Amino acid sequence: MTLLATSEPVLAAGYTSFDSGARVVAAFSARLAYLAMCLTLCWGVLTSTGWVRRITGHQALRAGHVMLASFTMASVIVHAFAMTVLDEQVVVGTQVIIPFLNGYVRHALGILALDLMVAIMITAGLHRFLRYRNWLRFHQTAYAAIALGVAHSWWGAWANGNMQLVWLGGLTILAPTVALTTVRFLPARFLVRIGLVGDGPATQNQVVKTAPLKVHVDNQRCHRYGFCQSEAPDVFELREDGRLAYRKTPEVTRNLDVISAARACPMRAIQLEGRSHRE
Numbered sequence: 236m237t238l239l240a241t242s243e244p245v246l247a248a249g250y251t252s253f254d255s256g257a258r259v260v261a262a263f264s265a266r267l268a269y270l271a272m273c274l275t276l277c278w279g280v281l282t283s284t285g286w287v288r289r290i291t292g293h294q295a296l297r298a299g300h301v302m303l304a305s306f307t308m309a310s311v312i313v314h315a316f317a318m319t320v321l322d323e324q325v326v327v328g329t330q331v332i333i334p335f336l337n338g339y340v341r342h343a344l345g346i347l348a349l350d351l352m353v354a355i356m357i358t359a360g361l362h363r364f365l366r367y368r369n370w371l372r373f374h375q376t377a378y379a380a381i382a383l384g385v386a387h388s389w390w391g392a393w394a395n396g397n398m399q400l401v402w403l404g405g406l407t408i409l410a411p412t413v414a415l416t417t418v419r420f421l422p423a424r425f426l427v428r429i430g431l432v433g434d435g436p437a438t439q440n441q442v443v444k445t446a447p448l449k450v451h452v453d454n455q456r457c458h459r460y461g462f463c464q465s466e467a468p469d470v471f472e473l474r475e476d477g478r479l480a481y482r483k484t485p486e487v488t489r490n491l492d493v494i495s496a497a498r499a500c501p502m503r504a505i506q507l508e509g510r511s512h513r514e
Contacts, residue, residue, distance in 0.1 A: 261317035262397075268310035269388045269405060272381045273412040275303040279377070280415045301359075308356055311349055311384075341394060345387035351380035367466050367499035368491075378416065385409065448490055449508040450483050456504035466499050467492035 278300045318326050330336040332350060334343035355377050361370060388405065392398050450470070457479055463471040470493055472480045485493055497505040 257317050257321050261314055261321075262395075264310050264314040264317060265388065265391070266404075268307055268314055269384070270408055271303055271307035271310055272384050273408045275300065275307050276378070276381050276412050277415050278303050280419045304356070304359075308352055311352060315345075315349060341387055341390040344383045344390065348380045348383035348387060351376055351383070355380065367462070367495050371498070381412075445487060445490065446509050447487055448485065448493055450481055450485065450493060451506045451508065452479060452481055453504045453506065454479075456502045457500075458502050458504075460501060462499040462501065463496035463505060466496035471496060 282300045315331050319331050326337055326342060330342075330346075332346065334346040334350075355374060358370070358373060392405070459473055459477055459479055461473045463479075463481075464473050467485070467489060470482050470485045470489055474480055493507065497507055
């Protein structure tokens with residue numbers, strides 16, 4: 236019997252040539268999403284703390300964070316779409332957005348991460364209409380979304396026999412991400428004590444919330460967005476002529492609102508002075 240030669244590659248049982256290409260797209264987009272997730276978190280920490288503000292400016296950092304987050308979402312969506320078009324039907328229909336429907340826990344972790352990221356993306360521009368503290372609490376669920384995404388990535392790499400690649404590349408980018416996240420939530424006093432940040436003037440993150448505060452607004456930085464007025468309307472007022480009026484010494488009972496207003500300002504134009512925790 237004569238065997239006919241063929242130029243078509245021999246595929247494993249259950250796989251088609253279409254699946255082979257879709258899996259390449261799914262794997263490549265997953266690795267891009269993993270990298271972008273870690274970079275987005277690192278950039279977000281640098282943005283919220285302002286550690287490199289003197290070098291590049293706060294606005295540049297904020298724009299970079301938004302761009303990285305958008306790229307992360309694009310990569311995640313491409314990865315999810317590639318999984319749905321596989322002929323072997325790993326996930327079908329609503330299984331791509333509802334976790335645990337297809338019975339795989341590792342897929343459920345990725346789906347939960349996707350759902351959280353979509354919710355955060357949709358609500359990212361709502362801080363104009365919500366209290367900043369409430370918006371920030373929800374936005375911080377991004378930490379959970381990224382943790383779920385990382386767990387999904389590592390579990391998927393182990394299941395598909397790609398642990399060597401993830402171990403070398405994934406751990407390399409994950410290490411600074413975990414370090415920055417840890418530092419982000421450490422008390423400022425501890426960071427000063429170990430010499431990680433300078434022992435400078437008290438900021439809105441260090442002042443005693445029950446002590447009197449003095450408010451200063453840098454008119455060169457202020458762009459009159461009005462976020463401060465939405466947080467503390469009895470302290471800040473954006474007048475019809477475009478000028479910002481504010482009370483320099485608000486009541487102590489308004490401290491939480493004033494601190495929230497300072498944090499909400501995208502230009503970091505509001506500076507607070509008061510008794511610090513170190514005193």
